[in-house]
Each structure stands twice: as structure tokens, then as C-alpha cells.
Amino acid sequence: QRKSNRRQGPSTRAIHLGYDPATANGALTPPVYMTSTYAFESVEQGTEIFEGKREGYIYGRTKNPTQGLLEERVADLEGAEAGLVVSSGMGAISATLWTLLKAGDRVVADKILYGNTFALLTKGLTKFGVSVELVDFGDLQAVARAAAGARVVYFETPANPNLRVIDIAAVTGIARRAGALSIVDNTFATPILQRPLELGADLVVHSATKYLGGHGDLLAGVVVGKAADIHAIRMNGLRYLTGAAVSPLTAFLVLRGLKTLELRVLQHSRSALAIAELLAEHPGIASLSYPGLPGSPGHAVAKGQMSAGGGLIAFELKGGYQAGVAFMNALEIASRAVSLGDAETLVQHPASMTHAAYGAEERLRHGISDSLIRLSVGLENIEDLIDDIEAALSAVP
Numbered sequence: 001q002r003k004s005n006r007r008q009g010p011s012t013r014a015i016h017l018g019y020d021p022a023t024a025n026g027a028l029t030p031p032v033y034m035t036s037t038y039a040f041e042s043v044e045q046g047t048e049i050f051e052g053k054r055e056g057y058i059y060g061r062t063k064n065p066t067q068g069l070l071e072e073r074v075a076d077l078e079g080a081e082a083g084l085v086v087s088s089g090m091g092a093i094s095a096t097l098w099t100l101l102k103a104g105d106r107v108v109a110d111k112i113l114y115g116n117t118f119a120l121l122t123k124g125l126t127k128f129g130v131s132v133e134l135v136d137f138g139d140l141q142a143v144a145r146a147a148a149g150a151r152v153v154y155f156e157t158p159a160n161p162n163l164r165v166i167d168i169a170a171v172t173g174i175a176r177r178a179g180a181l182s183i184v185d186n187t188f189a190t191p192i193l194q195r196p197l198e199l200g201a202d203l204v205v206h207s208a209t210k211y212l213g214g215h216g217d218l219l220a221g222v223v224v225g226k227a228a229d230i231h232a233i234r235m236n237g238l239r240y241l242t243g244a245a246v247s248p249l250t251a252f253l254v255l256r257g258l259k260t261l262e263l264r265v266l267q268h269s270r271s272a273l274a275i276a277e278l279l280a281e282h283p284g285i286a287s288l289s290y291p292g293l294p295g296s297p298g299h300a301v302a303k304g305q306m307s308a309g310g311g312l313i314a315f316e317l318k319g320g321y322q323a324g325v326a327f328m329n330a331l332e333i334a335s336r337a338v339s340l341g342d343a344e345t346l347v348q349h350p351a352s353m354t355h356a357a358y359g360a361e362e363r364l365r366h367g368i369s370d371s372l373i374r375l376s377v378g379l380e381n382i383e384d385l386i387d388d389i390e391a392a393l394s395a396v397p
């Protein structure tokens, strides 16, 4: 019997919750159920499971024991009743939105989103009669005006790619008062640094491809929230709207990633802060955005909802686009690659890569400049990263 009934920390829960080796021949790590279907003891048993009268597994597109343990652990980390894991972040976002929305509904979303989320909203949902209104979520009056009559209010914070920070409690409060559901994409911060459900959000989505998996070796997506909502997204959004089922092997790899999530996110944050401080002092930097840095645009709001700044930094060089390209091409440890949250440091050019879906005019209107650089700070030793960045900065003509 434990001395205190204190709640265990996130790492302890991410490593131990919901699995007892005694249930699997003593295997310390959970089995990977590589099966597409499940045998019933009798027709009657199968019928009862289909009817939902009896717990059980039917077919790999909706449920799997390895996936289920991961869903339990991610939901626990986010403080959610339930979770659903699918095959990519876009799979989680589309399964969620297709389940909640029908023709005639309206979505209010922040203007700064991952490029393909922007495309799903503006080019995907609108084809089926859903209207989408992009609003500056920094202007709470504008959000309140737009949220009236909306079905969903959707945003990322910190947002991809310029690390814009949005006040979760303020925006989710506006959504609730308007009778709209609020959905927050928590990919950049992770539940280690911020838990939007505790701040009023109804649903949280993740690209588990990023920090949750943490090793650049998989694609997966997550949505967590109330059990009834997650059940509906599983049985509609996953089962027949998207079919975006995750591989049990991938679920096992994300389970493995979760064991070090806290360690990694705190290390990413320490290294990113050290690099942000270096860039803030560098004469060649024109603009810098890092939620954990005093003076950075979203720092005041970030301090109220994030326990550290995370691993992403967005900045521009004084020489604009050309200087940015020269800098990125001169890096030797950082890889020129999209994605983020990997052990490897990654650098990319949003305007021509992750946010090309916006188009040049929309990018400018939404504050994604052609000279913006997005840096995902990895787990390499910080001295090596600083040497690499300083050398690349001095290589800029």
C-alpha cells in the first residue's frame, strides 16, 4: 500500500497505467495484437458484441488491444475520459470533424493552422456544405461574434508554423457560451506542458507522429475527450467515414514513445530556450517567436497555460528569404525536413513547404511570411546544436 494517495506523475502513468505483465505470460511490455479480426465463441456472443451488449473485439478497423492501451494512456495524460488512436494526425482531425459536422454547419477556426488542416477546412469540408470562417483568435471580440451559431471552434496553440499562442480558457469559454464545441490541436505543446481539456476544451487532437511517438519513425493521430464523443468518432469517423485505422505495430511504437515523453519534452524545451536566447541576441535576426522566451509575442499568455516553451522556434533573418535559405542550407546537424518533435533537429521553410497549401496572398494575410524559418529543436547535445546554428548564421552573406 503506497504511503500517500498522491496521484502518480505523468511518466509513471505513461510507463505503467493499464497493463499488468501477469496478464501476458509475464511479458514486461504489452503484446502487439497483429490481427485483423476476432473469433467469437458462439454466434450469440458475436451478436451481443455487435449490439454493444457485451464488451469485446470485432475487427481491426475500430478496436485493437494494443491500440486500446495506448488510447487509455494518452487519455490519462490529457485528463480525458477516453481516447481514439488512428493512422495520422489528419486522420484524427478529419474523423473528428466529419463526425461532428453536417451540411449547413459552420466552423470557426483560427487563421494560423497546419497547412493540411487549413486545406481540410477550406477545401475539404466546404465541398460538402460546411461553411468555414477563419478568424484572428487573438481578437476575442471577433471570436465571440463568429462563434454565435457555430457548431465548432477550432485552433492550435502554439500554432504551426509561427508559434502564435492563443488563450485556451478565454476562447473555449466563448465557444461554450455560444453553444459550440471547442477543439484544440495540442501537438506542439503535448499534455506534459499543457492540457486544454482542463482549460475548457471539449476535444483535443494530436499528430502523434510528432512528440508522442517522438522518434520520427511513424505516423499516427489521436483524439481525446468525453467517452460519448470518442465513441461516436470511433464508430462513425473512423469505422466508416475515414477508415484511418492505425497499425497495432505503430500503436506499440507510440506506447514506447510515451514512456520518455516527459523526459524528451522537457529536454526539447531546455534546448529550445537556450537557442531562442542565442537568437534573440544575434544581430542577424529580424523576428523571433518562442513561447518560453520573455518578450516573445505569445509569452504572456503562454506563461498562464504552458509549463515550459516546447521544442519549436520560429524566426526570420534580416536578409529575408534568401538569407533564410542560405542559413538552412548551411546547417550540418539539423536536417532540412518537414515534421517536428523528433530526436533529430529539423528545419524547414513553411511558405514553400508545410504551408504551401495557403497560397502566397493568404499566407501574407495570415502572417506566414516568405522569410519565416521553423526550427524543431531535437535531443542532440545543445553545445553541438549551438555550434551548428552559429556557424550557419555566419555563413549567411
Ligand SMILES: C/C=C(/N=C/c1c(COP(=O)(O)O)cnc(C)c1O)C(=O)O
Binding pocket: 088, 089, 090, 091, 114, 117, 156, 160, 185, 187, 188, 206, 207, 208, 209, 219, 220, 221, 338, 339, 340, 354
Ligand atoms: C509534415 C507534417 C507537419 N504537421 C502535421 C500536423 C498535423 C497532421 O499530422 P499528420 O502529419 O497527419 O500525422 C496536425 N496538427 C499539427 C499541429 C501538425 O503540425 C509539419 O508541420 O511539419
